[in-house]
Amino acid sequence: MKNVTVIDHPLVQHKLTLMRDKNTGTKDFRMLLNELSTLMAYEVTRDLPMEEIDIETPVAPMKARVLAGRKLGIVPILRAGLGMAEGVMELIPAAKVGHIGLYRDPVTHKPVSYYHKLPSDTCERDMIVVDPMLATGGSAAEGIRMVKEAGCKTVRLMCLVAAPEGIKALYEQHPDVHIYTAAIDSHLNEHCYIVPGLGDAGDRIFGTK
Secondary structure: OOOEEEOOOHHHHHHHHHHHOOOOOHHHHHHHHHHHHHHHHHHHOOOOOEEEEEEEOOOOEEEEEEEOOOEEEEEEEEOOOHHHHHHHHHHOOOOEEOEEEEEEOOOOOOEEEEEEEOOOOHHHEEEEEEOOEEOOOHHHHHHHHHHHHOOOOOEEEEEEEEOHHHHHHHHHHOOOOEEEEEEEOOEEOOOOOEEOOOOOHHHHHHOOO
């Protein structure tokens, strides 16, 4: 799919396998998620625009490349997205951070919004929306809609594991948004969990189950 990048770097895949294992505890799960998020952020930011500037090293003057263009922002979808945000911030410490609170209705499986706060200059930034699981695509699509509504023109989605159903649903609503994921799994089960997946990411991050 042209709007999806699967990050298949060996370190990413190794850490994802450890996270999938049901015997991995909360402490290790959280640490792995942080490390994985930093690694994935390299790929998400691969195509950022650059420009040449003049600098002087201790040896000689030279032209060197630096980032150019728009500033960046990170928007975790609460609560599981919080576990990814810190890893991305380690790579992009100057990024501003917004928060969008959504939960999935247990009956309809539709996203319900309970909180959102975005940087006041969202319209001047390229935003990276982070959420570990792209299952039905409902929460991601709604979160991205809110970010666009705030004036953002370029949005990327970063997730650990995606289901084909979620990718399709997101593309139908936001065909301009590129998805970066470490894996595309088989399908959703009757409870709209990704199979084989890694369980409830929020519960495993925060130890609430």
